[in-house]
Amino acid sequence: MRMYDLIENKKKGMALTKEEISYMVKGFVNGEIPDYQMSAMLMAIYFQGMNDQEITYLTLEMAHSGDTVDLSPIEGIKVDKHSTGGVGDKTTLVVGPVVASLGVKVAKMSGRGLGHTGGTVDKLESIPGFRTAIPRDEFFDIVREQGIAVIGQSGNMVPADKKLYALRDVTATVDSIPLIASSIMSKKLAAGSDSIVLDVKTGSGAFMKSLDDSISLAEKMVSIGILAGRRCCALITNMDIPLGYAVGNSLEMTEAIRTLRGNGPEDLTQVCLELAANMLHMADKGSVQECREQAGKAIEDGSALQCLAAMVKAQGGDENYIWEPERFEEAKMLYEVKAPVSGYITHMDTEGIGIASVLLGAGRNTKDDCIDYSAGIQLKKKYGQRVEAGDVLAVLHGSDQDRIRAGADKFLSSCAIGDLAPAKEPLIYARVSDYGVERFS
Numbered sequence: 428m429r430m431y432d433l434i435e436n437k438k439k440g441m442a443l444t445k446e447e448i449s450y451m452v453k454g455f456v457n458g459e460i461p462d463y464q465m466s467a468m469l470m471a472i473y474f475q476g477m478n479d480q481e482i483t484y485l486t487l488e489m490a491h492s493g494d495t496v497d498l499s500p501i502e503g504i505k506v507d508k509h510s511t512g513g514v515g516d517k518t519t520l521v522v523g524p525v526v527a528s529l530g531v532k533v534a535k536m537s538g539r540g541l542g543h544t545g546g547t548v549d550k551l552e553s554i555p556g557f558r559t560a561i562p563r564d565e566f567f568d569i570v571r572e573q574g575i576a577v578i579g580q581s582g583n584m585v586p587a588d589k590k591l592y593a594l595r596d597v598t599a600t601v602d603s604i605p606l607i608a609s610s611i612m613s614k615k616l617a618a619g620s621d622s623i624v625l626d627v628k629t630g631s632g633a634f635m636k637s638l639d640d641s642i643s644l645a646e647k648m649v650s651i652g653i654l655a656g657r658r659c660c661a662l663i664t665n666m667d668i669p670l671g672y673a674v675g676n677s678l679e680m681t682e683a684i685r686t687l688r689g690n691g692p693e694d695l696t697q698v699c700l701e702l703a704a705n706m707l708h709m710a711d712k713g714s715v716q717e718c719r720e721q722a723g724k725a726i727e728d729g730s731a732l733q734c735l736a737a738m739v740k741a742q743g744g745d746e747n748y749i750w751e752p753e754r755f756e757e758a759k760m761l762y763e764v765k766a767p768v769s770g771y772i773t774h775m776d777t778e779g780i781g782i783a784s785v786l787l788g789a790g791r792n793t794k795d796d797c798i799d800y801s802a803g804i805q806l807k808k809k810y811g812q813r814v815e816a817g818d819v820l821a822v823l824h825g826s827d828q829d830r831i832r833a834g835a836d837k838f839l840s841s842c843a844i845g846d847l848a849p850a851k852e853p854l855i856y857a858r859v860s861d862y863g864v865e866r867f868s
Contacts (some may be wrong), residue, residue: 486616525725
């Protein structure tokens with residue numbers, strides 16, 4: 428078997444076999460297939476695509492290229508949730524404890540933020556003492572006892588994805604739906620959960636900017652999950668507007684705690700309840716509507732918040748921060764961004780707002796950058812709201828005047844104010860499952 432022949436076949440639009448994909452992935456990870464040949468294959472895939480069976484073969488081969496997690500020692504159905512990334516997206520901090528408090532195990536491996544999107548691991552590490560790197564046996568014990576644990580991804584999980592993504596990043600092949608789907612799902616399959624709920628973001632702050640592309644990606648990922656023997660569904664959710672009002676690690680932790688207390692922002696609460704309902708449904712806890720009601724009660728009676736506090740304590744964090752979020756470190760400097768004119772907020776470039784938070788110190792431009800956990804943006808006005816000239820649009824949190832200035836400029840350039848009120852946008856556009864696509868708007 429030669430890589431040359433595989434490239435030639437895919438260039439002509441032919442499907443690769445399971446054996447050919449195995450040869451290709453193993454050879455690339457082992458260094459036997461050079462970057463220039465894999466680059467040619469990635470470009471061939473970009474233009475010719477892959478069928479569902481090919482994508483599944485690629486995903487499974489990538490998933491087994493390094494360490495995998497066997498969650499079978501933990502009793503019961505284990506459910507995972509994955510978001511394709513966004514701004515203000517703190518749903519795991521709410522959804523995980525809600526689901527775990529209702530008896531469904533959540534053994535979650537999460538990532539750090541990079542670029543304009545935030546990461547769950549960074550948010551949790553804003554709690555003093557919280558450990559996201561713990562031994563596997565301890566991880567299992569915490570899931571058994573508390574129902575949930577959230578840790579960072581292992582350094583040797585899915586090395587094929589790390590190598591392939593680095594190559595895609597420099598060969599203009601990042602935005603290939605088969606390659607995106609296999610990248611995401613290889614990590615989810617390697618993490619070992621029985622059921623997977625995908626939160627596929629769409630809009631200006633998401634990787635997939637159009638609804639059609641987002642649905643297409645969701646269909647591919649759900650198909651992979653089902654063909655790999657997992658229960659899987661996806662929700663297409665709005666990322667044209669930041670989720671909630673807080674952007675930044677400590678700020679988002681505080682907003683997640685408020686949501687678990689029952690007084691969080693309406694948009695964040697609605698998306699979290701829908702995600703939790705689908706996770707519970709995938710664990711055979713009832714219909715989606717019944718599970719939505721259960722999730723609401725878990726917030727109302729305080730059991731979900733108690734579950735978050737128990738997880739934080741078990742992972743070495745100071746649980747007092749959950750009961751008293753005012754303990755989170757405050758930024759040294761606050762700056763009010765004011766509306767330059769009167770009118771309605773007609774557009775929010777959510778990616779731009781995410782970049783503004785990075786400029787303030789809340790995120791990373793490279794994986795080695797240090798984070799200021801107190802930095803971020805507290806929105807005061809959002810899309811569709813009426814503002815008068817001089818009204819505060821947002822309060823920027825930072826520790827450096829130059830960062831504040833850069834963040835303010837970026838934030839203002841990311842908001843448009845017009846004379847007419849814009850149409851209201853839905854929070855959840857569709858649900859994708861083995862039954863097909865169910866659109867809500």
